[in-house]
Amino acid sequence: MFKFLQQVGDYTKQSFQAGRYIGQGLAVTFDHMQRRPITVQYPYEKLIPSERFRGRIHFEFDKCIACEVCVRVCPINLPVVDWEFDKQNKKKKLNHYSIDFGVCIFCGNCVEFCPTNCISFTEEYELSVYDRHQLNLDSVAMGRLPYKVTDDPMVTPLRELVYLPKGTLEPHELPADVHRAGLFIDDILDQKKSIVI
Numbered sequence: 001m002f003k004f005l006q007q008v009g010d011y012t013k014q015s016f017q018a019g020r021y022i023g024q025g026l027a028v029t030f031d032h033m034q035r036r037p038i039t040v041q042y043p044y045e046k047l048i049p050s051e052r053f054r055g056r057i058h059f060e061f062d063k064c065i066a067c068e069v070c071v072r073v074c075p076i077n078l079p080v081v082d083w084e085f086d087k088q089n090k091k092k093k094l095n096h097y098s099i100d101f102g103v104c105i106f107c108g109n110c111v112e113f114c115p116t117n118c119i120s121f122t123e124e125y126e127l128s129v130y131d132r133h134q135l136n137l138d139s140v141a142m143g144r145l146p147y148k149v150t151d152d153p154m155v156t157p158l159r160e161l162v163y164l165p166k167g168t169l170e171p172h173e174l175p176a177d178v179h180r181a182g183l184f185i186d187d188i189l190d191q192k193k194s195i196v197i
């Protein structure tokens with residue numbers, strides 16, 4: 001009899017517990033039903049990368065002294081520094097430099113430790129290619145500076161994720177004259193100007 005009562009007690013306890021967990025799950029669901037969708041209409045709109053964003057690395061050939069510090073601090077010894085000794089000037093002469101961005105983990109060690117600051121991160125993140133070997137960039141490809149999101153006339157830069165107007169679920173059906181709840185970069189700049197005045 002006692003065993004039976006204990007079983008009933010356990011069952012009741014577990015039922016309450018299950019009910020509580022279901023309630024907790026549904027609370028999250030109902031909370032999200034109240035929120036409006038957030039979207040960036042890529043590639044027509046792009047978020048401005050943060051200041052310390054680690055995108056594709058930029059390389060300045062003339063500043064590199066072929067010290068190979070970047071190779072030693074890289075967790076996978078990735079940068080390829082091809083140099084020869086210039087007997088006349090008694091200095092290393094850089095011939096070729098490359099990094100395979102298909103393998104790079106963008107940890108930033110090479111950028112951090114380079115003694116001449118000839119490598120730096122850019123805000124370029126669109127690195128998709130059909131063949132991963134195309135991501136093995138040489139010094140010429142790495143010497144190119146990316147086009148800034150804020151300078152691209154084809155792109156509307158967004159500083160942050162913005163909400164669609166209330167009741168709108170499909171961003172592509174939004175009329176051009178309807179502004180969203182968040183601010184576009186021009187609005188933010190206008191606001192800043194008015195504060196300075």
Ligand code: SF4
Nearest residue numbers: 064065067068070114
């Ligand atoms: S650490 Fe800097 S200077 Fe030295 S080889 Fe690497 S990129 Fe060149």
Ligand code: SF4
Nearest residue numbers: 074104105107108110
């Ligand atoms: S970012 Fe990191 S993984 Fe990539 S080359 Fe530099 S040190 Fe190596």
